[in-house]
Amino acid sequence: xxxxxxxxxxxxxxxxxxxxxSVILSxxxxxxxxxxxxxxxxxxxxxxKAILEVNQADLAHAKEKSIGSALIDRLELNDSRxxxxxxxxxxxxxxxxxxxxxxxxxxxxxxxxxxxxxVPLGVVGIIYESRPNVTADAAALCLKSGNACLLRGGSxxxxxxxxxxxxxxxxxxxxxxPKECIQLIETTDREAVKTLLHLDKYLDVIIPRGGxxxxxxxxEESRVPVIKHLDGICHVYIDDSADLNKAEExxxxxxxxxxxxxxxxxxxxxxxxxxxxxxxxxIGKLNAEGVEVRGCKKTTEFVExxxxxxxxxxxxxxxxxxxxxxxxxxxxxxxxxxxxxSHHTDSIVSEDLKKVDVFFKQVDSSSVMHNxxxxxxxxxxxxxxxxxxxxxxxxxxxxxxxxxxLTSQKFIVKGNSELRGA
Numbered sequence: 001x002x003x004x005x006x007x008x009x010x011x012x013x014x015x016x017x018x019x020x021x022s023v024i025l026s027x028x029x030x031x032x033x034x035x036x037x038x039x040x041x042x043x044x045x046x047x048x049k050a051i052l053e054v055n056q057a058d059l060a061h062a063k064e065k066s067i068g069s070a071l072i073d074r075l076e077l078n079d080s081r082x083x084x085x086x087x088x089x090x091x092x093x094x095x096x097x098x099x100x101x102x103x104x105x106x107x108x109x110x111x112x113x114x115x116x117x118x119v120p121l122g123v124v125g126i127i128y129e130s131r132p133n134v135t136a137d138a139a140a141l142c143l144k145s146g147n148a149c150l151l152r153g154g155s156x157x158x159x160x161x162x163x164x165x166x167x168x169x170x171x172x173x174x175x176x177x178p179k180e181c182i183q184l185i186e187t188t189d190r191e192a193v194k195t196l197l198h199l200d201k202y203l204d205v206i207i208p209r210g211g212x213x214x215x216x217x218x219x220e221e222s223r224v225p226v227i228k229h230l231d232g233i234c235h236v237y238i239d240d241s242a243d244l245n246k247a248e249e250x251x252x253x254x255x256x257x258x259x260x261x262x263x264x265x266x267x268x269x270x271x272x273x274x275x276x277x278x279x280x281x282x283i284g285k286l287n288a289e290g291v292e293v294r295g296c297k298k299t300t301e302f303v304e305x306x307x308x309x310x311x312x313x314x315x316x317x318x319x320x321x322x323x324x325x326x327x328x329x330x331x332x333x334x335x336x337x338x339x340x341x342s343h344h345t346d347s348i349v350s351e352d353l354k355k356v357d358v359f360f361k362q363v364d365s366s367s368v369m370h371n372x373x374x375x376x377x378x379x380x381x382x383x384x385x386x387x388x389x390x391x392x393x394x395x396x397x398x399x400x401x402x403x404x405x406l407t408s409q410k411f412i413v414k415g416n417s418e419l420r421g422a
């Protein structure tokens with residue numbers, strides 16, 4: 001399937017089928033959608049061994065191509081991650097159905113009744129790299145929110161994605177819903193992505209999950225609205241009022257929980273008054289975990305680390321590398337975040353609640369945290385069941401995008417023959 005004409009025909013068929021299926025799915029009952037999620041869970045459990053086997057083949061092929069360690073980490077499936085997929089499906093099935101939810105508005109001057117109803121977006125295109133668990137997570141959220149979806153995973157995970165997709169479609173068939181509700185783009189030809197970006201007659205939104213280059217390309221070339229984030233340059237700021245034991249544990253966890261996630265801390269900001277008390281011990285523990293530490297000039301006065309450059313402050317490492325900057329005040333830390341941050345997730349470690357309140361108000365990120373590591377930025381942990389991505393946009397959806405982020409609202413207006421005069 002290498003000819004552009006063949007790709008266009010193939011993608012047009014997928015888009016058309018998804019659009020037709022979306023109409024049926026938008027009218028599905030809560031019971032039907034939950035039945036499908038339960039059947040999908042059963043299928044993944046039944047095919048667990050086969051999924052792990054094909055994932056090992058994907059991993060071996062990726063390593064032969066010298067793919068980076070962060071992508072390898074995202075690509076790998078194990079029993080724990082499959083358990084998480086199944087658990088995510090169960091949690092999504094237990095969530096309230098957002099579709100049809102009515103929000104009453106205040107009475108109008110004329111007396112007509114105005115409310116809002118939550119409705120599906122329609123067809124959601126999701127483009128992602130490496131993580132095969134996204135195939136199940138994203139499909140579950142789209143299904144529960146009444147949206148059909150077109151999934152385009154990375155070529156490095158194609159065999160894993162295909163087998164998981166088979167489980168998804170089998171679950172749909174067994175529950176009586178159209179299997180076309182969940183479509184996987186099976187070709188790895190890059191022309192398919194370009195074609196997907198132009199399917200505005202079928203798609204209502206595109207959500208990219210991947211590196212900055214991928215997201216930038218999609219944002220610039222798509223004719224379909226995009227919910228996106230470009231970088232996960234996350235900060236933890238340790239204030240001079242912090243509990244230093246908490247601070248050390250939080251900073252260590254924020255960096256080392258998993259290096260390849262977008263919520264990993266990439267820059268640590270620490271108040272000058274507590275730097276000498278925290279940094280020597282923290283750096284020792286980070287080094288023991290294999291983390292390379294780079295610091296500003298002030299940092300090197302307290303510990304022996306490599307010099308950080310201007311580029312370090314704007315880099316999402318997704319690797320065991322951390323940059324550290326010592327600041328004179330919380331305001332300086334906020335200024336640094338505003339200048340170099342990506343509006344993803346930033347956290348303050350402090351026991352001064354007045355400072356925390358200022359930090360919450362002034363840091364303009366999709367998640368702002370207190371006394372927590374940034375790696376908590378996750379739809380599942382927020383009680384959303386799972387997420388299709390984390391948005392740093394300000395319009396429509398922001399932060400982890402769960403069920404509500406995959407819906408819109410329409411006005412419902414009721415009356416009794418009221419006529420509008422001049």
